Structure formats: structure tokens, C-alpha cells
Amino acid sequence: MQYCTKCPDAVAHITGGLEAPKLSGSVRFYQENSCVLIVARVSGLPGVSKSGFFGFHIHRGESCSGTDFPGTGSHYNPAEQVHPEHAGDLPPLLRCNGNAYLSVRTDRFSVKEIIDRTVVIHSNPDDFHTQPAGNAGRKIACGVIHKGR
Helix, strand or coil, X not given: CCCCCCCCCEEEEEEECCCCCCCEEEEXXXXXXXXXXXXXXXXXXXXXXXXXXXCEEEECCXXXXXXXXXXXXXXXXXXXXXXXXXXXXXXXXXXXXXXXXXXXXXXXXXXXXXXXXXXXXXXXXXCCCCCCCCCCCCEEEEEEEEECC
């Protein structure tokens, strides 16, 4: 099988904040019938997470401005579910020599629904239990999701 051979339907370019200024990467979104394939490539992950895992979510906000990304708001959760059933709850990123790669499919949203929302990387892993957002720590990186070409 071949994956990612077409242009993404949406993409977010990730940049780190004050706590992770060397962090950068991209998250690509591909609509595949009723599922969305998410492919994330990130470099420059800092050593702030002792476990090497970092929370990774889609947030409802539309801006990555500010030092701690206040414009991202909370997790994307249009059905008002409890955590970890928010549409924007994603598996964590795992650091390997400062880099991470993630490829996952979800049917919790369509690409169309997340255009202009934000992707956020947190300083700690999501515990998938604590309300309302998994105790994932500070927002250390962000990218706005834009429609692909």
C-alpha cells in the first residue's frame, strides 16, 4: 500500500514557543472516505518530558499567537464529550533523539471540520483520564490547520 502520495487536504506547520524554540514540524491531514489520516513529523522536541511522551491535540482556537498560545483555547470537542473522548484527543508523540513521527487514522472529525483550528503539542503526556484535558501540561508548540492545495 502507498500512503501520502497525494497532496494533503490540510496541513499545519508547527513551531515551538519559548519553552521549545527549536521545535518545528508539520502535521498533514488526508480525508479518506469517513476517516482522516493524520501524519505528523516533528523535530527539536525538548527534554522537558521525562517519559519522552508529549500530549498532542487539536484545539478549538484559531491562533498560535502569544507566548503560551492562549488563542488555541481548549481541546476541539464539538459533541461536548468528557476527556478522552474529545474529537481533538490524539495519541501522544514519542520523542526519539528529539524527533517524533506519528501516523494515525480517526473518524472523530473530517478535515473540513478542523480547517482553521490549531494543533498543539504539550510538555507532558496526556494521561487520558484527568478532566478536562488530561493533565498534559503547558502548550509548547502550535500550528494552525490550513486547507491543503
